[in-house]
Amino acid sequence: xxxxxxxxTYIHGLTAQQRRVxxxxxxxxxxxxxxxxxxxxxxxxNLVKIAELxxxxxxxxxxxxxxxxxxxxxRRRIVIIRGVLEDETGSISVTWxxxxxxxxxxxxxxxxxxxxxxxxxxxxxxxxxxxxxEPATTETLAAGNxxxxxxxxxxxxxxxxxxxxxxxxxxxxxxxxxxPPKVVEEQNLPSLLEALRxxxxxxxxxxxxxxxxxxxxDEVLFYQLALRLARNLADHGGAxxxxxxxxxxxxxxxxxxxxxxADQKRAAWATFQDMSQGRPMRRLVQGDVGSGKTVVAAFCxxxxxxxxxxxxxxxxxxxxxxxxxxxxxxFFKPYNIPILLITSxxxxxxxxxxxxxxxxxxxxxxxxxxxxxAIGTHALLEREQYPADLALAIVDEQHRFxxxxxxxxxxxxxxxxxxxxxxxxxxxxxxxxxxLTLMGDLEVSVIRTKPAGRLPIMTKTLxxxxxxxxAYRAMKDAIKRGEQAFIVCPLIDPSDKLGSKSxxxxxxxxxxxxxxDVKLLSLHGKMSAAEKDQAMNDFKEGKADVLIATTxxxxxxxxxxxxxMLIESAERFGLAQLHQLRGRIGRSDKRCTCFLVxxxxxxxxxxxxxxxxxxxxxxxxxxxxxxxxxxxxLGYEQSGxxxxxxxxxxxxxxxxxxRDVASQILKEDPLLQSNDKxxxxxxxxxxxxxxx
Numbered sequence: 295x296x297x298x299x300x301x302x303t304y305i306h307g308l309t310a311q312q313r314r315v316x317x318x319x320x321x322x323x324x325x326x327x328x329x330x331x332x333x334x335x336x337x338x339x340n341l342v343k344i345a346e347l348x349x350x351x352x353x354x355x356x357x358x359x360x361x362x363x364x365x366x367x368x369r370r371r372i373v374i375i376r377g378v379l380e381d382e383t384g385s386i387s388v389t390w391x392x393x394x395x396x397x398x399x400x401x402x403x404x405x406x407x408x409x410x411x412x413x414x415x416x417x418x419x420x421x422x423x424x425x426x427x428e429p430a431t432t433e434t435l436a437a438g439n440x441x442x443x444x445x446x447x448x449x450x451x452x453x454x455x456x457x458x459x460x461x462x463x464x465x466x467x468x469x470x471x472x473x474p475p476k477v478v479e480e481q482n483l484p485s486l487l488e489a490l491r492x493x494x495x496x497x498x499x500x501x502x503x504x505x506x507x508x509x510x511x512d513e514v515l516f517y518q519l520a521l522r523l524a525r526n527l528a529d530h531g532g533a534x535x536x537x538x539x540x541x542x543x544x545x546x547x548x549x550x551x552x553x554x555x556a557d558q559k560r561a562a563w564a565t566f567q568d569m570s571q572g573r574p575m576r577r578l579v580q581g582d583v584g585s586g587k588t589v590v591a592a593f594c595x596x597x598x599x600x601x602x603x604x605x606x607x608x609x610x611x612x613x614x615x616x617x618x619x620x621x622x623x624x625f626f627k628p629y630n631i632p633i634l635l636i637t638s639x640x641x642x643x644x645x646x647x648x649x650x651x652x653x654x655x656x657x658x659x660x661x662x663x664x665x666x667x668a669i670g671t672h673a674l675l676e677r678e679q680y681p682a683d684l685a686l687a688i689v690d691e692q693h694r695f696x697x698x699x700x701x702x703x704x705x706x707x708x709x710x711x712x713x714x715x716x717x718x719x720x721x722x723x724x725x726x727x728x729x730l731t732l733m734g735d736l737e738v739s740v741i742r743t744k745p746a747g748r749l750p751i752m753t754k755t756l757x758x759x760x761x762x763x764x765a766y767r768a769m770k771d772a773i774k775r776g777e778q779a780f781i782v783c784p785l786i787d788p789s790d791k792l793g794s795k796s797x798x799x800x801x802x803x804x805x806x807x808x809x810x811d812v813k814l815l816s817l818h819g820k821m822s823a824a825e826k827d828q829a830m831n832d833f834k835e836g837k838a839d840v841l842i843a844t845t846x847x848x849x850x851x852x853x854x855x856x857x858x859m860l861i862e863s864a865e866r867f868g869l870a871q872l873h874q875l876r877g878r879i880g881r882s883d884k885r886c887t888c889f890l891v892x893x894x895x896x897x898x899x900x901x902x903x904x905x906x907x908x909x910x911x912x913x914x915x916x917x918x919x920x921x922x923x924x925x926x927x928l929g930y931e932q933s934g935x936x937x938x939x940x941x942x943x944x945x946x947x948x949x950x951x952x953r954d955v956a957s958q959i960l961k962e963d964p965l966l967q968s969n970d971k972x973x974x975x976x977x978x979x980x981x982x983x984x985x986x
Contacts, residue, residue: 297468298325305462310497315450324462328468331493331509332442332941335502338409341438345383345399347412353407354437356430357381359402379408387421402787405430407437435460440496463494472971473512477955483508509940511952518956519972526964528574528713533686536569539600546596549628552745559952561590563741565717566597573974575715583877583912584748587719591688592625594666594717599631603685604795607669610691612637613830617852621667634660636670639823684714691720721874750909751880751886755902757895763888764861766808772858773812773839779858782875784866801842809840813978817843847878864902873911
């Protein structure tokens, strides 16, 4: 019998090949192995006769092999095995590719199960192509069952992994369940041992889903406990109290080059109220692209400076950090608030109206003196370069920092053990249902209203070369008016197999083709920091008419003179990301157009047309969630480690259930002092996040 912590080599009856598979999977314990959940299931429980065979539906047949032969082929590396299968109702053809060993394992007259979906071939008629097969004389893994489909690595096959998982589940009898039995019972959850059997050996799709929900519940609950426990510990440490200076606030607002919207005023006031308390603020300012979140952050940083303390302003990229530094310089100039910029390629301080470049040592020395607004990437945290008098940490596009940086910020404390306030900002509209669960430890301010004078961006969905030519004409017309344009491509180089346009390929093509009389520039992630800076500065200064870029321009790039955007292979992006991208235009009072160019008519154009109908990022985010399900609504793939391993955005109900239970547990025991197992699991999550 097996226990959760036993080495995987303890699994009974492993072959040498299966041991190699486990080594390739890099799993050490039985628990590590069984924590790899199926990504979906194939339903082969429908056992039918050949005469009743439906086309295109997954089924299982019990048949005899009539013939099985290796077919001649002109390709050296391709092996084709073709045969005829029969039962008492008829016969059907079958083809397998690159499985020459089948001729040694099977012969005419053998009885087997085959599972798959039959298709009608114009030459060979109705048949199977590479179906699963199993001997009819043994207990089956897939045939006649709900078959788990696992995420695979390298040459590992589903069949092999199913055999190993089956052996592990059947032998497992000792699993430590850290979830309190009271919670399991009250929330109507299966035990952990039962959940493992449900997900790996389900008798129905409903059973499999019930088992998966237990893993989702555990994952979200432990995540919520980790966040909320960190919050409770931070509350225990206290925070610097920032006094609201009404006279300065009125002066700051009056000195802005625009009038604050009602939403901006509400967000700023909520933040000032939070920071005046002795409890660390944890607030998320959620605003659509171009809604003016940065001025709210600048207002808060200025108020912190008035209290003789420091602010750290962190952005996910060097480009955005530098842009924020320039923006804050404009806001802070009348008040001589010092700004210190620290990135991988640039270090300078603006103080007393003068900009001074700094060495690494000089930058660190200026930080140590405090009472400054320090701007940079998360390196400010990782190298512990933040000032000792840090009172406010501002994080732009916080979901892009990933779990590690988020957890680090949650427990960030000064040398005197006081915890700074945290203000997160994001332009990625997060559906309210998800925000309440994923950002459960944060108060949320929403900025919906855009600054006065901003016009809605017109969006048009186009297809192929004809559509592209229309976009080029609009681009040339805009350039004649003295305006600029973006072309966004999914990839950097031409090694793409899906036909998407790459930056370098497009640059070469357009220079000798449709835009040969236009000044072009490129920008992508493989360029050095200095090259990126040069490209952005040249574009900003009007030295180029069109910037051809990857999604590196998705966040924060501010070029008010850019009025046209063409997004290549738009069908490859999620709606939320397309909305983010088009937010790089429409940042002035000029009319702007975004062209979504799909590769061909087979693309899902109805999905893209959502963007034609709406400029509201929150509406679009909800649509993206409905359409894409577990797609990258929150930018999980860009945030280092994914937030969750099992939970999907559509699991809102069970996530909310877990959130509420976590809240109740900590209400009764704020520091988990009476539940060692839950506290150890929560601390493990935090420590793992820090270590990545």
